[in-house]
Amino acid sequence: MKKYGVRTAAYAYFSDAVAYLDELNYPVVIKASGLASGKGVIITQDKEFSFKALELMMKDKIFSPGAADEVIIEECLQGKEASVLSVFNGKEISPFLSAKDHKKIGEGETGSNTGGIGVVATNPHISEAIWQDFDENILTPILQGLSAENLSFASVIFVGLMITEIGVYLLEDNLRTGDPEKQSIFTLMESDFLETIQKAIKRESIEISSKPAHSCVAVMDSGGYPRPYRKEYEITGLETLHTSYYIAGAEKENDRWITSAGRVLNIIGIGTSAQEVYKNAYEAVKKISFTDTFYRKGIGLS
Template identity: 50%
Template sequence: MKILILGSGGREHAIGKKLLKDSVDLYFYPGNGGTDQIGKNIKNIHSPSELCFFAKKNAIDITIVGSETFLLEKIVDIFQKVGLKIIGPHYLAARLEGDRIFSKYFMKKYGIPTPKYKTFDCYQKAMDFLEETTYSVAIKTRGIASGKGVLLVKNKAEAKKALNSIMRDKKFGESGNKVIIEEFLQGNEASILSIFNGKNIIPFLSAKDYKKIGEKETGLNTGGMGTIVPNPHMTNDVWIDFKKNILEPTLEGLFLEKLTFFGFIYFGLMITSNGVYLLEYNTRLGDPEIQTLFPLMKSSFLHIIQSSLFQQKNIKIHWEKKLYSCCIVLSSKGYPEKYESGKVIKGLNSLKEPFYIAGAKKEKEKWITSSGRVLNVIGIGKSIHEAIKTAYDKVNKIHFENLYFRQDIGL
C-alpha cells in the first residue's frame, strides 16, 4: 500500500513511523530529514493540483493531511473530485479550525459551552470595547496564524499592544483582519484528539499541551513545547461532561450543517470549576500531542484509518494500560520569532526511540537544524513522573548551539 503524508514537522514523522509497522510505502510532501529516512520526500510540486496529479500518477492509495495549511487550500475537495482517498475535512468543514468566527458561531448555535466573546473588524471599536473591559481577556485572530494567533492580556496596556500588533502591524497577516475578544477562563486545559468516520467521533486518550514558549506558561504562543498523556485533570466526571455537552452536540451539528468527513477532530478544552468549555476545534491531528499518543497506541493506525474510510460504526482503539507518556520539544533559541538554523546536532544517532524529527536535515552523515522546532523527545513510564524523568534524561543527551527547551513540562 502507498500512503502520502502532507506536512513537514514532527507530527508527520510520527505518523510515518507508526504506519511503518504495517509495511506500507511512504511518501511525504514536503517532509523533513526524518521523513526522508523512512520514505520518499516529494520535490518540485507547487500547488494542490500538482499534488493531486502526483497521487493519481503514482497510484497513491491513501493521503493523510497532517498540516492545516493544506486543508485551507481545499486539498481534500481537489482529491475527492478525482476519486482519490484522502483523510481530512473538505474546505467547508475545515473552517471549524480555519475560521474562528465561524467556529464560535457553530458552538453557539449548537449549545456547546464556550467562553463569552465579541468579534470586531474595526480597530477603534475593538479598542473602545477593551477600554471598558475588566481584565483578563484573550485576543484571537480570525485565522489560525500557524497556531500563534492567540494573545492573552492582563491589562489595558497589554491589550492595546496586542491589538496593534494584530490589526495595525499585521503581525499575522490577513488572519488578523478580524479579531475575537474572549473572556479568559481560569482552569486546566486539555486536548482531546479523535477520529471522525462520518458517523461517529471516537476520542483518543486525553493529553495536556504546553503552548507557551516560557516556563509556567509565559511568553508567546507556539505550536507546542511539550505534552503529557494522559491528562491528570480528565477525571471520569470531566469525560462525562465533555461527551454530553461538547462531543455529542458537535456530532449533531456536523450532521445538520452537512459538514461530515473522514478525518480527525481535536477538541481544545478548558476544565473549570463550573464545567468544561470548548476553546477551539482543530480538524487534524495535534502537534505534539499525537507524538505523545502514538507510543501508547497498541492498535494499528492503518487499520483505524481504513475502518474510518469504510465507515465502520464501532472503531476500537486499544491503548497501553498503566503507562504514561511525556514529550519534550527541543527548539532553536528565539523561536517562535527569529532564530538561527544550520546548527550541528550531537547525540541524535544514539538517541533511543521513541523520538521524532520536527525540523532537521541530514547532510554528509551529520544532522543539522532547519526549523524553529527541531526534535520531539518522548519518555515512557509506569507513572507520569517516570515518563517525565525518562524524557528529560534523553533530552540531556542532545546538544546543538542555541538549543532551548522548557524544563517544566508535566511538573
C-alpha cells in the same frame, strides 16, 4: 459552537476593537481571526496591554499577512488545558486518550505562545466526571452539528479544552492531528492506526485501545523561538538515544541533521508514572546538542 450548543467562551468579532477597550472586563483573550500557526493568541490584563496587543497584531502584523485584519476578543477562561484527538467515521466520533499540551515558552506557563512546547498523556486533570462532562457538552453537540449540517466525512477531529471550576469548555476545534500531542497519544496506542483510518473511511465502527502507561514529549527548540531564531546548526547525539524521537524541524545533509525550524525535535519518554516518563524524556534530551538549544524543563510535572 453557539448554533449547536457546544460549551465555549463568550466572544465577539472586531475590525476596530480600540473603541471597546474601556467596556471590557479584564483579563481578556485577543485572537487573530485568521491562520497564525497556533501562535495568534494574546491574554491581556488591562486596557494598556490590550491596546499594545492590538497594535502588534493589526498594525505591525506580527503574524502571517491578513491573519489579524479582524480579531476576536473572548472571555478569559481559567483552569487546566486538555487536548483530545478523535476519529470521525461520518457517523460516530471515537476519542483517543486525552493529553495535556504546554503552549507557553517559559517555565510555569509564562511568556509567548508557541505551537507546542511539550505534552503529557494521559492528561492528569481529566477525571471520569470531567470526561462525562466533555462527552455531554462538547463531543455530543459536535456530532449533532455535523449530522445536522450533512457533514459526512472521514477525519481526525482535534479539540482543545479548558477545564474550569464550573465545567469543560471548548477552546478550539480542528480537523487535524495536533503536534506534538499526536506523538504522546500514538506512542501509547495499541490499536493499529492505519486500520483505524481505513475503518473510518469505510464508515465502520471503531474501538481504540491504548497501553496502561504514560508518555511525555519534551520539545527541543531553536533559541529565540517563537520569535526570530537562527537555524542551520548541526544536531549531535541522536545515535545515542534509546527512546523514540521525531524530527520536527531539521533536514538531512550528507548524513548530518541540520536545524531548519523553531521546533526541532520531539523526544519521547514512556513509563508507569509522571516521574518516570519525565526522567526518561529528559535523560534523552540531555544527550542531544545543537547551537542555541532551548527546551522547557517542567513538562509532565505540572
